[in-house]
Amino acid sequence: VKATTIRAEVIAIGTELLLGDIVNGNAAWLGRELAAVGVNVDQMTEVGDNRRRIVAAFEVACSRADVVIATGGLGPTQDDITREALAELTGVRVVRDPDLEAALRARFAASGRTEFPTNNLRMADRPEDADILLNPAGTAPGLRVRHGNAVVYALPGVPREMREIFRCHLHDELAAVAGQGTVLLSRQLRTTGIWESEVSHRLADLDAELEAAGNPTIAYLASERGIVVRISAKAGDHASAAAMVDGVDARVRALLGDVVFGVDDDTLEGVVQRLLLDAGATVASAESLTGGLLGAALSTVPGSSAAYHGGVVAYVTAAKTHALGVSSDLLSARGAVDPDVAAAMAAGVRERFGTTYGLATTGVAGPTEQDGKPAGTVYLAVAGPPAGSDAGLRTSVRLVRLSGDRARVRELATQAALDLLRRRLSGLAEDPPPFSIRT
């Protein structure tokens, strides 16, 4: 197997990066995507909205790399000058593209406003020699030019637009060039409710064995949504690489067990929705500390109204009684952060919304304690038929102790609630070892 090595550089354009007003998440995202298609990134650069420096950065990157990907500087304002810098780089004029102008005007007209901001027309400009990469997520298109032996792609700095243009226009093109003779496959196993140190402890022997052989390999990534185990394999053809990935996948799952909830782009809310739809079941949410985050997660995926009917945010204690029917005696005896309160919230919302399941959260988001319970103390409850049945009622409560700041505790509590419903729907243990994610 002879791998063609494609060398890439990334240039992020924008004075706000140099001032630290924003963190360069685009570069990291591109790094991951390029690695996944087998393209090596040698260097990344951040440069301000300064034409001379932008051109110089392009010039030097093109002298070293096969592929240069730039982000930023394609918006409508006067300091968005990537178009002009590219034209200077390749020695051509900037021209206004009539198709882009027509599309911009049509988009504007559809927005219902009357006075077209002429600045916007800058987004219809392109270097005369540039190919247009249409933007499925916004207004400013991407651009592609050649300079010397390098191909230069310029993408908008808005993360969502940058990603969509990459997916539509760059991904397959780069994978095709990089993959000649070699197939690099990777798969991410997504986990929830387990520490990174526990993952690495359980996989230590497997990791050492794989590292000694060199291919396939595993790596751990601590993401906002749980620890990810990435399996990568190189081979001469797709089937061989896939077989290698499958082999490691099975071994990792045997070691980690049911904390693995999905692969690659799977999300916990997407997995839960699929399980609900498969079971012909519905759910309603009853939230205290999460304040709506659980409902927002359950309604993330298009078409989620088939499974998620809605719910109640009972943020103050009185609302737990009037909107969910939790006994006020129970609340005054125990406070709101209590397993029986969680159970009553789940049962109450299930009854009021007429859904198969009710899913509830109550706890202390922080930063300070509440009723003598420390920040991060969270009770979750699910009420509905027992696993594998569609009749009967079983309510289970799970206590989790989460660390991190207020936002993190609320996010982790939401994930833990989704995981509880996943476990019920999948017939897994509903109170596994303490739920925690390293913060």
Next chain:
Amino acid sequence: VKATTIRAEVIAIGTELLLGDIVNGNAAWLGRELAAVGVNVDQMTEVGDNRRRIVAAFEVACSRADVVIATGGLGPTQDDITREALAELTGVRVVRDPDLEAALRARFAASGRTEFPTNNLRMADRPEDADILLNPAGTAPGLRVRHGNAVVYALPGVPREMREIFRCHLHDELAAVAGQGTVLLSRQLRTTGIWESEVSHRLADLDAELEAAGNPTIAYLASERGIVVRISAKAGDHASAAAMVDGVDARVRALLGDVVFGVDDDTLEGVVQRLLLDAGATVASAESLTGGLLGAALSTVPGSSAAYHGGVVAYVTAAKTHALGVSSDLLSARGAVDPDVAAAMAAGVRERFGTTYGLATTGVAGPTEQDGKPAGTVYLAVAGPPAGSDAGLRTSVRLVRLSGDRARVRELATQAALDLLRRRLSGLAEDPPPFSIRT
């Protein structure tokens, strides 16, 4: 006032940055710190654990800048090679520092472990010409060398250690050189509900005038939460710089009007909470397409239960009737995406939760249309006393047309709902020109 301009570059070292396994938060942090002491960062670079490329990156940065700050590559493992690269850069040997070695061994002994990992001794190495910058937060010290006309600082990549060494050893040294007679102040004006192109259009003349004079200046940042206008000023003392910022602040507000909702770290939800508390008022949320995001926003800030009591996610149509009392005749005649439905949701949740205000969202999140209405069509409603009054009931509805994918539409709808309540509480126009944020 004559400002001494110190030009800096930042070099972050580590293959994990190029693979996107971590985001380069260190660079952004350094960017902010350097801007605050009046040092201009011209360029940032990320390079992998490759000695030739690290040396080349140092060489070129030193040829352009007065100060070069590197992060990463100072740990104990074989791929930590910043020490060796610096020695190659300045043409000296790497030597083992006996004081550092003694400190390492003492630190290890204090940890209670028995077998000293010899790799750790790499952290006692330094280029022969390097000054040691002791690490108050960890093991690996920082290093300082001179090359050509530049001073090079090498700091560990662990964020906490990097920050502590910067604070102890670099901050005052750089501030002293950069700040000879100069104070740099900046303020961010945060807006909502206005396009970036519209901001730059309205500020074009002011921007041109300021740019011609050079100080103070304004810049625009498109963030996920709205467009930000940053005002920066340099002067010989704090009072003069503050007066310059205040002067531009007033001119920007005069041109942008009430779309400016706050400054610096203000958030829309934080501003709304403060307005509610100031008015002694409370709010409940009734959500359809936002699915809980509005409640989550209203409960973001610690102590928000004093103003936010909770709400209902009426995700399916039937829930709008059973949980909020919206007329089923109205719903079957008009569908759920309708101004009168929004108004009835706001009024219904206000009544059920007994709050001062009810705030409602209904609309089409997408990706597909609903009841003949295109994705992005959203009605928002607020029910409660008229502005400036605490009695009476006035319900107003705002139609917004949002662009972007499903997640973006839901997020923007949440922001627009918060903005509607902000406008009611502040006595501002409740139906300003169409709400939109460039996506």
